[in-house]
Amino acid sequence: MEELQKIINALSNFVWGPVMLVFLVGTGIFLTIRLRFLPWRNLGSSLKRLFSKESRRTDNGEGDISPFSALMTALAATVGTGNIVGVATAMVTGGPGALVWMWISAAFGISTKYAECTLALKYREKNDRGEMAGGPMYTLKKAFKNKKLGALLAGAFALFTVIASFGIGNATQANSISSAVDSTFSVPKWLTGAVLAALTAIIVLGGIKSISKVSSVLVPAMAVFYILAGIIVIAVNYKNIPAGLTAIFSMAFGGKAIAGGIAGTITASIMQSMRYGIARGVFSNEAGLGSAAISAASATSDHHVKQGYINMCGTFIDTIVVCTITGLAIASSGMLGSMDPSTGKMYEGAALTIVAFESALGKTGGILVTVGIILFAFSTILGWEYNGEKALEYLLKKPVFCYIYRVFFSFLVFIGATLSLDIVWSFSDIANGLMSIPNLISLIALSGVLARDTIEFQKTRNAEKEKQKSR
DSSP: OHHHHHHHHHHHHHHTSHHHHHHHHHHHHHHHHHTTTHHHHTHHHHHHHHTSGGGGOSOSSBOSBOHHHHHHHHHHHHSSGGGTHHHHHHHHHSOTTHHHHHHHHHHHHHHHHHHHHHHHHHTOEEOTTSOEEOSHHHHHHHHOSSHHHHHHHHHHHHHHHHHHHHIIIIIHHHHHHHHHHHHHHOOOHHHHHHHHHHHHHHHHTTHHHHHHHHHHHHHHHHHHHHHHHHHHHHHHTGGGHHHHHHHHHHHHHSSSEEEOGGGTTEEEOHHHHHHHHHHHHHHHHOTTTSHHHHHHTTBOBSOHHHHHHHHHHHHIIIIIIIIHHHHHHHHHHTOTTOEETTTTEEOOHHHHHHHHHHHHHTHHHHHHHHHHHHHHHHHHHHHHHHHHHHHHHHHHOOHHHHHHHHHHHHHHHHHHHHOOOHHHHHHHHHHHHHTHHHHHHHHHHTHHHHHHHHHHHHHHHHHHHHHHHHO
């Protein structure tokens, strides 16, 4: 068993290694240039549209749920424990400078997220129940000129998505919740697992409309809750902000560096900062993996480019906003590089974020982080259920398998909360990374179509603005 775990860990490290990270970020850079930086140029107006009344309407075009709900469902899957635990891990292993590389990867990830979601709407279709079905698997199947290759890549993406939904989108999240509740509130893991499984079943058995209703309330609420708590921590520790920012930027670009004082004894090279920052950024916002495109395809929209612009806001919210709050809270707390007296080891992961919040808010800070982990992880479970279900629907076609999947998925939440199956987690981690390969191939191959549609939409948009000005 140990040998098998070593093999799987080695495979996971390869899949999420430098080659994959270069492929992911490189695709983002390529798309940003090919699209004439339009995703960046339209980010401000897209955020404004996201929070407008228009984005909550369902009478503007075809679809199952509102544009706002579609993004919240996608964010439910992406805003997870990586925003709390992943950022802390990156800042320990890659130094505080990892935060800068998270920002850089997210900047290009905005273009990638825009591309995959726009194509998902362009090539979506209706299933037998009249619901929208879309995502990279449909894009690959319908848009590729070589139909055999397209079908092969589409099937591979769908299969990897189903596998990933059981691990990274389910069991690992449930395990994070039960562990956090057990350590903070001393609640048995089996009890937490039973409650989680019941809640999951109640919500997912109602399908996308039920999931989107919960996500549309849960995601904004938990994001605002966590952001406000983080801002309070940063404000209380305001005297440490200059030193924290200096450590962040100096260690991002300063070659081999040792962060003293505010960052304890953290040692990292520029390559370490780059690798762990980019990896955690991609892992957090999932730009390039294609998962967000699945829920984006369910949006009510009269133009695929319009919804692509709304969904790309998810990467900005996830990494530039939420991850930054965690990073600055840690950097300003003075706890980065400090030792845990109970273990004699350096604080890392959830423990680091907890002590960072406790530095300003006392024990309440630790409770707030725990509640954040619970909410973030539970939302991820809901979002990934929809991703996995749609991928399974593509593979097996018949609706009955989707209902079976919902029940099995809910039961697996209980198993994940009560057992620690490292091999299962690692295997799903590999599948999560492998999803990106067929997706990125489709984005590069269809970049010409994407660029044409984007530029044409921009011309129409500019013409409408000129008309409004002349009135």
